[in-house]
Amino acid sequence: MLELAIGIILGCCALGAGMAMIAGIGPGIGEGNAVAKACEAIGRQPECKGAVTTTMLMGCAIAETTGLYALVIAILLIFLAPGRFVNILLESIR
């Protein structure tokens, strides 16, 4: 019974980590849009390539933040949460 409970905890942590990374879709689309628009802008006005590139990188970094939040959650779920949840389970049994 205990093995089953621990197995469920581990499996659910892994599933949760995988589902958290669905958030990667958002930044992907957003950054793709940003780069596409930057390419258009450079094509229209090649002389402001430097400024456009800098602004685009900044925007990409900020758009990436939500994805990185998801990544942090996923990393916590994989490396930190299982041990902690199993400890809670064992303590509640004892």
Added chain:
Amino acid sequence: MEIRSHRFRVVDILLLCGVILPPVLGMVIKILTNSPSGGIEISGARIYFTLDLPFQSLPITEAQVNSWLVVISIFFLCLYLTHGLAVKAVTKRQLLAEWIVKTTENMISGNMGDYFIKVARGAFAPFVAGIMALSAFSSLLSLLGLYAPTSDINVSAGWALLVFILITYYKMKCGLPHYLKSFAEPVAFLTPLNVISEVATPVSMAFRHYGNILSGSVISVLVASALQGLSSMLLGWLPGFLGDIPFLQIGIPAILSLYFDIFGSLLQAFIFAMLTMLYVSGGFAIDDWELLQAKKKQKLQTQQ
């Protein structure tokens, strides 16, 4: 001092040793304390020892030690670059140092406006250049196989806190009432949202930097271990010890490292410095500050 003199060269070599020795020391410490383990593992910063302080014990971790080493290395690098400065540049390194200073000041004047280059110039350009160099060199430390301090949340959270204090200082420059009033803008009932977004600034800065570097190292390790498995599956039939050598691991992870370690590190350092500049200049209400200064001046004149 004469450029070609014997003494100049000796000091040069000593300074270069100061640049190179800290990373080497870090590698030596890593080799000495590394417990031999088979396979590839992903782990946090190793704790070297714990200091017992009155209120709380203070663990000295790999990330801390490595960031001290980076600080020492950058200190000697700066000394080396500015060694033998002359009014008319005679050494290549002086040109490099001048280029660094000029680029930083151009960046600040371009992104932050005139106030920060004229009034707060002596204070701000070194800070931005320093945080950029620290971040870049810390992340590049992973090229040497050392633990990059920036892949520890505590290090980047510390920097973000520093930047947050700076932002708040510039926001409070127009007086405490002005600072408190800025939360109730544009409408009063938005105050909770403004407070949340104020707190989110350092959190997002810390997570962005740490997440980018950590995800790079995690993906590198995963790809390396996958290549190990793949090569033992495909090339395991080779006779003798040839079958044990993971041939696919040679060279292929280096391409990933080029992106994650070099490009990612430098980009994140640049972005961290850029965000610092943008947040500080965005938080400082220059018009109100000038108005305040003019009022103070007028008051002084009427008193006289």
